[in-house]
Amino acid sequence: MSWAIALVSMVVSLYFSEVVGIVPCILCWLQRIAMYPLVAIIAVGIIREDNNVSAYVLPLSIAGAIIAFYQNLLIWGVISETLAPCTLGVSCVTQSFVVLNFITIPLLSLLSFILITVLMLINYRANLSR
Numbered sequence: 864m865s866w867a868i869a870l871v872s873m874v875v876s877l878y879f880s881e882v883v884g885i886v887p888c889i890l891c892w893l894q895r896i897a898m899y900p901l902v903a904i905i906a907v908g909i910i911r912e913d914n915n916v917s918a919y920v921l922p923l924s925i926a927g928a929i930i931a932f933y934q935n936l937l938i939w940g941v942i943s944e945t946l947a948p949c950t951l952g953v954s955c956v957t958q959s960f961v962v963l964n965f966i967t968i969p970l971l972s973l974l975s976f977i978l979i980t981v982l983m984l985i986n987y988r989a990n991l992s993r
Contacts, residue, residue, distance in 0.1 A: 866906055869898060876972075879968060890937075890969070900923060901920060904916070916986070918987070920979065934969040
């Protein structure tokens with residue numbers, strides 16, 4: 864399931880940037896840097912039946928979740944836009960895709976990272992008891 868979430872996240876982010884033409888901001892790039900390797904890492908873990916795959920995935924999924932959470936706080940106005948690292952190019956608070964007035968690309972990214980993290984923590988705990 865974690866692999867599917869990472870794969871769909873990667874494909875959707877590439878679709879938005881390469882097909883739709885939405886230019887990613889700096890925080891979006893950092894989230895991509897955390898998400899894209901997860902597709903390969905989780906796949907290798909599945910193929911090799913590596914019970915320790917969560918040890919390789921969790922640092923990236925947690926880092927990605929933190930970055931996505933920070934960007935969502937910027938979007939929601941909890942953190943001032945002056946604290947955003949997006950000083951050049953696209954603003955980190957500009958939203959080119961919004962569904963139902965609250966679902967944004969950074970929110971989808973946060974949910975993906977949280978789901979992957981939760982699933983990997985469950986995997987980690989299950990392997991501790993073996």
